[in-house]
Amino acid sequence: xxxxxxxxxxxxxxxxxxxxxxxxxxxxxxxxxxxxxxxxxxxxxxxxxxxxxxxxxxxxxxxxxxxxxxxxxxxxxxxxxxxxxxxxxxxxxxxxxxxxxxxxxxxxxxxxxxxxxxxxxxxxxxxxxxxxxxxxxxxxxxxxxxxxxxxxxxxxxxxxxxxxxxxxxxxxxxxxxxxxxxxxxxxxxxxxxxxxxxxxxxxxxxxxxxxxxxxxxxxxxxxxxxxxxxxxxxxxxxxxxxxxxxxxxxxxxxxxxxxxxxxxxxxxxxxxxxxxxxxxxxxxxxxxxxx
Numbered sequence: 001x002x003x004x005x006x007x008x009x010x011x012x013x014x015x016x017x018x019x020x021x022x023x024x025x026x027x028x029x030x031x032x033x034x035x036x037x038x039x040x041x042x043x044x045x046x047x048x049x050x051x052x053x054x055x056x057x058x059x060x061x062x063x064x065x066x067x068x069x070x071x072x073x074x075x076x077x078x079x080x081x082x083x084x085x086x087x088x089x090x091x092x093x094x095x096x097x098x099x100x101x102x103x104x105x106x107x108x109x110x111x112x113x114x115x116x117x118x119x120x121x122x123x124x125x126x127x128x129x130x131x132x133x134x135x136x137x138x139x140x141x142x143x144x145x146x147x148x149x150x151x152x153x154x155x156x157x158x159x160x161x162x163x164x165x166x167x168x169x170x171x172x173x174x175x176x177x178x179x180x181x182x183x184x185x186x187x188x189x190x191x192x193x194x195x196x197x198x199x200x201x202x203x204x205x206x207x208x209x210x211x212x213x214x215x216x217x218x219x220x221x222x223x224x225x226x227x228x229x230x231x232x233x234x235x236x237x238x239x240x241x242x243x244x245x246x247x248x249x250x251x252x253x254x255x256x257x258x259x260x261x262x263x264x265x266x267x268x269x270x271x272x273x274x275x276x277x278x279x280x281x282x283x284x285x286x287x288x289x290x291x
Contacts, residue, residue: 090164090165090166092165092166093149093152093165093166093169096145096149096169097149097223097226097227100142100145100146100149100219100223101223103142104142104215104219104223107135107138107139107142108216110135111135111138111139112216114133114135114136115135115136115139115212115213115216116216118132118133118136118209119209119213122206122209122254131201131205132205132208132209132212135212136208136209136212137208137212139212139215139216140208140211140212140215142215142219143211143212143214143215143219144173144176144177144180145173146215146218146219146222146223147172147176148169148172148173148175148176149169149172149222149226150222150225150226150240151168151172151175151176152165152168152169152172153225153226155168155172155288156230175284175288178284179280179281179284182280183207183276183277183280184204184207186275186276187200187203187204187276188200188204190272196262196264198262199258199259199262199264202258202262203255203258203272206251206254206255206258207251210247210248210250210251210254213247214243214244214247217243217247218240218243218244218247221236221239221240221243222236222240224236225237225240252273255269255272255273256269259272
């Protein structure tokens, strides 16, 4: 059985070899006319490859040859800037902000109607400012501390690298208290000199009342601005500026009406705005910038 299988395998391989040879011999005359064309295409391809290779060798020049002797290598990637701690990241400063937020919440819950009512009555009673109540004084004290914290945030880019957080906070608080005492003392002095103490007391009452209302309006955006990272919070700053400008405009309007009700000339009202309101604030700002 095995010799029969071997003979069958030998016969099959011989027949396949013979058929493959016959097919190749048959295809060879048919592809013979295409050989010159294929040789020509191959030769052109080789010439193109040689020309590209020689051109690449010619382009291999140094940076000195391409850009001149003044050329310098620079880093292609950007290095990460080191993180600088913000002034408002100080733990004591954060604790003060939390205390101010809690005091503001308690004040709003307990004295909101009283402060708003005093402001409405003041606008209705032209020329007769009422003495500020204890709630208005409390709101003004919170506003004074918040103003000092706000000044620290504004000084972060200029004075932040020279002084610490608590030093700036104490300096700003001292400046705010000094400006307020100077203004109230000067108003009282002028009122005693010109024998118009009621006008002086009315101006001081208007100042404290509008500062208290400004504290009531601007405390939330100021706290949110102080919690923002450095370089952010421009929307809150714009809102603070808008609210502050509105309160200042109302204060100027009420003082103008008070001076008219007391039959004081507009020139003296303008002189009061320049000497009492604008001069100390601009002086403190100039000293802070030049320091």
